[in-house]
Amino acid sequence: MDTVPGKTTENPENSHVSEQELRDAMVQCLIDMGALRTSRAVAAFRTIPRHLAAPGTDMAKAYDVESALITKTDPTGVDISSVSAPRIQALQIEQADIQHGMTVLEIGSGGVNAAYLGEMVGDRGRVVTVDIDPDVTARARDFLKTTGHRNVTVITGDGGSGALDFSPFDRIVVTVQAADIPSSWVHQLTEGGRLVVPLRMRGMTRSVAFVRDGQRLVSDGFELCGLVPMQGAGENRMxxxxxxxxxxxxxxxxxxxxxxxxxxxxxxxxxxxxxxxxxxxxxxxxxxxxxxxxxxxxxxxxxxxxxxxxxxxxxxxxxxxxxxxxxxxxxxxxxxxxxxxxxxxxxxxxxxxxxxxxxxxxxxxxxxxxxxxxxxxxRGDRAHIDVYPADTPDDQLPRNARVIDRPHSRTTITWP
CATH class of the missing domain: 3.30.310 (TATA-Binding Protein)
Known part of the structure; x- marks a missing residue:
């Protein structure tokens, strides 16, 4: 992928710190906290000039591992679009286990995460990123044009429908909080493929890595996170x-x-x-x-x-x-x-x-x-989370499970 030459931040307190030094410091912090673990992900995070996605934002803040870059709010002041904090992006990308040559769908655009994914799948892979907000997708296209990521396709549409014309996908990475799992995400995912989604379960959101097993999704780990809520047909705010x-x-x-x-x-x-x-x-x-x-x-x-x-x-x-x-x-x-x-x-x-x-x-x-x-x-146990189609009978769900019913899915939480 093409890269943008490094510049020096204009913040007086960091007047001698270059973009690359800020990226390198961010990456080292992510490695130290265990958020970045694989060499391909490390290389991607060292490369992408994420500060260009939010013009006017202090450059040092853009590379702070815990700082999300808010790019849009609704009339009531609620954040509805953002570039997620580097720590959240890193943990989701590592959960997804992105490999060279894969086809990846991103739900919720911002440009930066799509660029990371584009770096990781390489020229033989493809990334499709979807967002319902045309302002968001316009900014994503501009960002990706600047960074030269030609293997990323940006679509304006309801992410709850996925991107059927480009399916099947080896990986689906959802970068907005979801309360439900649309059947389209399951059907457009390859068997054995991974879906990473910040799933809200009875008020508590976890970024869950699921593996497709037929019509069921089986959890393969989860992490605590917080992201802006999904819009469109799948919107379900607390x-x-x-x-x-x-x-x-x-x-x-x-x-x-x-x-x-x-x-x-x-x-x-x-x-x-x-x-x-x-x-x-x-x-x-x-x-x-x-x-x-x-x-x-x-x-x-x-x-x-x-x-x-x-x-x-x-x-x-x-x-x-x-x-x-x-x-x-x-x-x-x-x-x-x-x-x-x-x-x-x-x-x-x-x-x-x-x-x-x-x-x-x-x-x-x-x-x-x-x-x-x-x-x-x-204590010391981790819950097991599965997702089933909404019409799954009770007797086909795990015993002693907490069941969360949504329009498109039945999520179960069980403990060892």
């Missing part, structure tokens, strides 16, 4: 029920097919003194709770996510504040959410739950019970 609406310290529940809560009663519960229940289960300071949270949403029926502004935590309204949300068990007019507290060991934190409402203590105890179950029976 809904927020507000419990506290003071400007700057809003608190709400993010619903993903969860039962409709009594918002007024839960708002009243939030104003009541909270109770606490502690589990005796601890996490190291650098230990992720992603597998615990996936267990909780598997085991508990009504577990939306509570999102809160930092100011709400500073005022003591809640103990945890996360834009993505904290698992929160709702039972009637009471609720309890996962939290932690420091222990005598400065590197370990104890898991617990804070409860609000008339039955807050009882609900907190129920949440903590499942934290202990995870620690006793599943």
């Amino acid at each position: 809904r927020v029920v507000v419990l506290h609406d003071v400007e700057g310290e809003e608190i709400g529940l993010r619903l993903d097919d969860h039962p409709e809560p009594d918002a007024k009663t839960l708002a009243q519960a939030l104003s009541m003194p909270r109770t606490a229940e502690w589990s005796g289960v601890t996490l190291a300071g650098d230990e992720s709770n992603e597998h615990l949270d996936l267990w909780l949403t598997t085991a508990l029926d009504n577990l939306p996510l509570m999102a809160a502004q930092p100011a709400a935590r500073e005022r003591g309204l809640v103990a945890s504040a996360s834009p993505l949300g904290v698992p929160t068990l709702v039972e009637g007019g009471s609720f309890a959410y996962r939290t932690v507290r420091r222990t005598d060991d400065p590197d370990r934190f104890e898991l617990g739950a804070y409860g609000h409402g008339p039955e807050g203590q009882k609900v907190a105890e129920r949440l903590v019970e499942e934290i202990r179950t995870w620690n006793r029976e599943h």
